[in-house]
Amino acid sequence: xxSVTGERTRTGRLGDSISRPDGTPxxxxxxxxxxxxxxxxxxxxxxxxxxxPSARIVSIDVSGAYRIVGVEAVxxxxxxxxxxxxxxxxxxxxxxxxxVVRYVGxxxxxxxxxxxxxxxxxxxxxxxxxxxxxPLIDPERAIDGSHPDIHPDGNVIRRxxxxxxxxxxxxxxxxEDTYEIGMQDQAFLGxxxxxxxxxADGGGVSLHVATQWLHEDQKQIAACLGLPVSSxxxxxxxxxxxxxxxxxxxxxVHTCLxxxxxxxxxxxxxxxxxxxxxxxxxxPVRIWMRHHATxxxxxxKVEARMVFDGGAYASTSSAVxxxxxxxxxxxxxxxxxxxxxxAVRTNNLPCGAMRGFGVVQACFAHEGQMDxxxxxxxxxxxEIRLMNAMVTGDKLITGQVIENVAPVARCIRETAALPLxxxxxxxxxxxxxxxxxxxxxxxxxxxxxxxxxxxxxxxNLMYSETFDDYSTARCRLADGVVNxxxxxxxxxxxxxxxxxxxARSVLGxxxxxxxxxxxxxxxAGSTSASxxxxxxxxxxxxxxxxxxxxxxxxxAVAHGVDPLSLAIDGGDIVDRNGVFRxxxxxxxxxxxxxxxxxYHHKPTEDLDENGQGDCHxxxxxxxxxxxxxxxxxxxxxxxxxxxxxxxxxxxxNPLSVIGQIEGGIAQGLGLAVMEEIIMSNGHVRNPxxxxxxxxxxxxxxxxxxxxxxxxxxxxxxxxxxxxEPPTISSTPAIVAAIRDAIGKxxxxxxxxxxxxxxxxxxxxx
Amino acid sequence: MSxxxxxxxxxxxxxxxxxxxxxxxxxxxxxLFVLRERLGLxxxxxxxxxxxxxSCSVLVDDELVCSCLVLAASAVDQSIVTIEGVAxxxxxxxxxxxxxxxxxxxxxxxxPGLIMATHALLERTAEPTEFEIREELxxxxxxxxxxxxIIEAVQRVAxxxxxxxxx
Numbered sequence: 001x002x003s004v005t006g007e008r009t010r011t012g013r014l015g016d017s018i019s020r021p022d023g024t025p026x027x028x029x030x031x032x033x034x035x036x037x038x039x040x041x042x043x044x045x046x047x048x049x050x051x052x053p054s055a056r057i058v059s060i061d062v063s064g065a066y067r068i069v070g071v072e073a074v075x076x077x078x079x080x081x082x083x084x085x086x087x088x089x090x091x092x093x094x095x096x097x098x099x100v101v102r103y104v105g106x107x108x109x110x111x112x113x114x115x116x117x118x119x120x121x122x123x124x125x126x127x128x129x130x131x132x133x134x135p136l137i138d139p140e141r142a143i144d145g146s147h148p149d150i151h152p153d154g155n156v157i158r159r160x161x162x163x164x165x166x167x168x169x170x171x172x173x174x175x176e177d178t179y180e181i182g183m184q185d186q187a188f189l190g191x192x193x194x195x196x197x198x199x200a201d202g203g204g205v206s207l208h209v210a211t212q213w214l215h216e217d218q219k220q221i222a223a224c225l226g227l228p229v230s231s232x233x234x235x236x237x238x239x240x241x242x243x244x245x246x247x248x249x250x251x252x253v254h255t256c257l258x259x260x261x262x263x264x265x266x267x268x269x270x271x272x273x274x275x276x277x278x279x280x281x282x283x284p285v286r287i288w289m290r291h292h293a294t295x296x297x298x299x300x301k302v303e304a305r306m307v308f309d310g311g312a313y314a315s316t317s318s319a320v321x322x323x324x325x326x327x328x329x330x331x332x333x334x335x336x337x338x339x340x341x342x343a344v345r346t347n348n349l350p351c352g353a354m355r356g357f358g359v360v361q362a363c364f365a366h367e368g369q370m371d372x373x374x375x376x377x378x379x380x381x382x383e384i385r386l387m388n389a390m391v392t393g394d395k396l397i398t399g400q401v402i403e404n405v406a407p408v409a410r411c412i413r414e415t416a417a418l419p420l421x422x423x424x425x426x427x428x429x430x431x432x433x434x435x436x437x438x439x440x441x442x443x444x445x446x447x448x449x450x451x452x453x454x455x456x457x458x459x460n461l462m463y464s465e466t467f468d469d470y471s472t473a474r475c476r477l478a479d480g481v482v483n484x485x486x487x488x489x490x491x492x493x494x495x496x497x498x499x500x501x502x503a504r505s506v507l508g509x510x511x512x513x514x515x516x517x518x519x520x521x522x523x524a525g526s527t528s529a530s531x532x533x534x535x536x537x538x539x540x541x542x543x544x545x546x547x548x549x550x551x552x553x554x555x556a557v558a559h560g561v562d563p564l565s566l567a568i569d570g571g572d573i574v575d576r577n578g579v580f581r582x583x584x585x586x587x588x589x590x591x592x593x594x595x596x597x598x599y600h601h602k603p604t605e606d607l608d609e610n611g612q613g614d615c616h617x618x619x620x621x622x623x624x625x626x627x628x629x630x631x632x633x634x635x636x637x638x639x640x641x642x643x644x645x646x647x648x649x650x651x652x653n654p655l656s657v658i659g660q661i662e663g664g665i666a667q668g669l670g671l672a673v674m675e676e677i678i679m680s681n682g683h684v685r686n687p688x689x690x691x692x693x694x695x696x697x698x699x700x701x702x703x704x705x706x707x708x709x710x711x712x713x714x715x716x717x718x719x720x721x722x723x724e725p726p727t728i729s730s731t732p733a734i735v736a737a738i739r740d741a742i743g744k745x746x747x748x749x750x751x752x753x754x755x756x757x758x759x760x761x762x763x764x765x
Numbered sequence: 766m767s768x769x770x771x772x773x774x775x776x777x778x779x780x781x782x783x784x785x786x787x788x789x790x791x792x793x794x795x796x797l798f799v800l801r802e803r804l805g806l807x808x809x810x811x812x813x814x815x816x817x818x819x820s821c822s823v824l825v826d827d828e829l830v831c832s833c834l835v836l837a838a839s840a841v842d843q844s845i846v847t848i849e850g851v852a853x854x855x856x857x858x859x860x861x862x863x864x865x866x867x868x869x870x871x872x873x874x875x876x877p878g879l880i881m882a883t884h885a886l887l888e889r890t891a892e893p894t895e896f897e898i899r900e901e902l903x904x905x906x907x908x909x910x911x912x913x914x915i916i917e918a919v920q921r922v923a924x925x926x927x928x929x930x931x932x
Contacts, residue, residue, distance in 0.1 A: 023865035026873030027857055027880055029808020029848035033873075036807040070770060116798075117770045117791055189812040189820055189874040189908050240810070240874030241908050272813045427896075434896065492872025492909050655868040655914075662911030663871065689817035689906070697899040697912050 034237025053682025105277025171292025190240010453736025530721025664726025
């Protein structure tokens with residue numbers, strides 16, 4: 001907000017690092033997460049899941065469950081009154097399996113009972129007879145047709161080619177390789193939890209749930225329940241992290257069905273093991289890439305083939321695929337490309353959204369290629385990236401022109417200029433705890449090698465391919481209090497913090513109240529795709545501006561000034577051309593306004609058969625540099641430092657931005673060296689925090705970050721989404737650093753000790 | 766297979782300085798479950814059920830434990846302190862306030878456990894080094910923050926406590 005004369009600084013405005021409005025209840029343990037919600041006479045629900053990745057269901061006998069005292073309901077597919085399936089893009093996933101199961105963990109039945117332990121015993125008493133089938137595990141067999149279709153919609157969810165420029169051109173320097181990305185879990189700490197309360201007349205239901213997108217849930221739930229959308233009301237239960245895993249339906253329909261069946265409130269809480277099976281994951285991908293360049297290192301052509309394993313159901317696989325293929329070039333100018341991508345169906349766990357959404361996978365491959373190209377052209381990794389860095393106005397391989405601010409070169413330069421750690425291997429005090437292996441004290445300092453790696457990313461913001469993911473916000477001003485209402489899921493990212501900052505900046509009032517987040521207002525779209533600052537921020541901004549303009553008109557009439565010359569200055573309304581000044585609080589006395597606005601981003605296009613079209617809405621950029629210490633004898637890695645410069649447009653709350661950057665990097669580090677859901681013939685081997693390793697305080701290094709603030713004129717507040725970029729190029733930067741340290745090609749993440757030592761010849765488990 | 770869960774155990778727990786009766790419970794319930802479901806103390810969170818993440822951290826006889834790994838009925842003669850016992854609602858402790866101010870809270874699910882662990886750490890070591898903070902809090906997993914702002918919060922508390930002692 002532009003201020004006029006006499007700077008009257010007020011806190012809580014845009015650009016201030018204010019703390020979260022929900023911070024105090026969260027640190028005191030009084031904040032209500034969805035798993036903290038209950039009601040009088042409430043039952044527990046639980047879900048029976050398939051133990052097989054592929055099987056025919058011969059029979060289901062639930063009578064044993066009913067014989068257990070305390071069991072109130074047992075439901076199966078026969079009890080679903082509406083649409084038997086759901087899904088974000090195509091409705092291909094059964095609420096409960098009927099004739100076949102297609103992955104380990106697929107829901108078959110649900111029970112409601114008086115105690116979680118009663119539920120567990122009831123599930124154990126349900127007898128399902130299966131005829132076990134050979135699972136489809138290899139994504140290539142989904143493509144080549146050598147395995148029968150495992151779903152009526154077929155085994156290929158989507159194929160998309162991109163052909164751009166001269167497909168036959170050959171560069172003077174050519175490098176190629178194949179890259180693999182393992183299946184990562186979002187691993188939010190707040191497990192799936194919901195409370196459903198039936199209407200007294202049984203004609204509707206209220207659901208309190210931790211989700212990323214209330215209105216999409218509402219639509220899918222209502223269809224499955226066979227109820228009008230207006231009879232299914234959703235309220236956001238406190239969300240303990242999301243990262244993509246709460247975009248799809250998990251327990252929503254089951255909880256509502258049990259509540260409607262029993263006429264009593266029902267809550268379902270997933271266990272950690274169930275959570276691993278019950279939500280979608282980051283797609284495992286195999287990517288082949290061939291890069292062509294001039295001898296000087298200028299990119300000439302990118303060729304790629306990408307195969308995304310979507311698992312048993314489609315979820316958002318088709319959109320993840322599009323992100324993968326359209327980001328194959330990375331943040332580099334490239335006039336020619338031939339890219340072929342598949343998202344396929346297998347009997348592995350269903351995959352969908354996770355922070356970075358297809359771009360994480362593409363970036364790991366293209367950054368590996370850029371390092372190979374640098375080596376082939378005898379260039380420094382930073383140098384070759386700078387030479388090829390794209391700028392505003394450049395054309396992507398889809399033909400789309402980058403209209404956004406694109407400070408790629410600045411991200412690279414500023415990252416490279418950040419200070420390297422001054423500590424030697426093992427630290428100044430030579431504490432063996434600081435070496436790879438840590439408390440195991442397994443390392444010999446003299447054998448530890450240090451490496452440095454670099455990576456850069458481009459990430460699309462908002463939804464793509466003609467999807468109008470608008471956001472709605474309502475601003476009410478009465479009695480000097482601003483009330484904001486929206487359905488934007490607060491998942492921990494801090495939208496409620498910046499919503500208040502927007503309102504204070506636009507309206508000049510300090511007192512901003514955030515209303516209940518529910519479906520009593522229009523959709524906000526999903527809290528994903530780094531889109532809420534732009535979209536819901538844009539909606540809140542527009543609603544507040546509408547109210548402000550009405551207030552200005554009232555002030556103009558009351559004081560005989562020109563409404564068009566009025567502006568907000570701190571907490572005052574001032575005349576830009578005169579001496580008039582009145583406090584906003586006084587001016588609004590006795591007045592009330594109530595405005596609701598939908599904010600839409602610019603329309604986008606579908607891709608044609610050659611992958612051409614303006615399919616994306618906007619882009620952000622980031623660079624990462626990693627410093628690692630490696631014990632080459634035991635294959636252990638310790639990440640010492642991550643440096644990053646990120647294109648944020650404008651930091652509306654710098655403290656929140658740093659939080660997104662550090663948190664996103666931790667997830668990128670997890671994918672680089674720790675995190676993988678290990679599947680073996682369709683079975684999950686490590687569905688627990690004992691066996692699925694997350695970065696702890698000891699794994700995560702300090703982050704040195706530089707915020708590149710070049711406000712984007714296309715963005716409503718100049719600000720770009722900042723959530724995903726930190727997760728994207730941090731992974732390849734760390735892997736590049738390990739390669740630098742040990743001098744071996746590493747083309748698979750997570751990098752395992754055996755990869756470093758060289759024991760695993762095959763990239764597969 | 767068809768036996769029902771017996772919900773008739775009765776015992777007392779000493780929580781946050783009060784004696785609380787636990788009624789109609791099943792003997793297999795964890796301390797975390799009893800705190801949350803029987804006593805309405807919802808601040809302790811369950812996230813892994815295996816003692817890996819620390820979200821359910823409480824003090825039992827001054828020892829930091831994962832309440833998901835303790836059978837409630839085994840803690841009858843011990844003094845239990847939960848996040849609700851750290852400070853009255855609306856009057857956060859210095860550690861709690863520092864977490865808010867430093868940006869150490871995002872989704873907040875791990876936060877009560879981290880507050881318990883941080884208080885315990887600073888009781889043992891008034892001025893921990895950054896490495897000591899990392900080592901001592903490594904039993905608490907946070908998925909949102911990447912830990913940087915949490916370390917900052919802990920360091921702020923250590924500094925302000927030293928300054929208030931010196932003053």
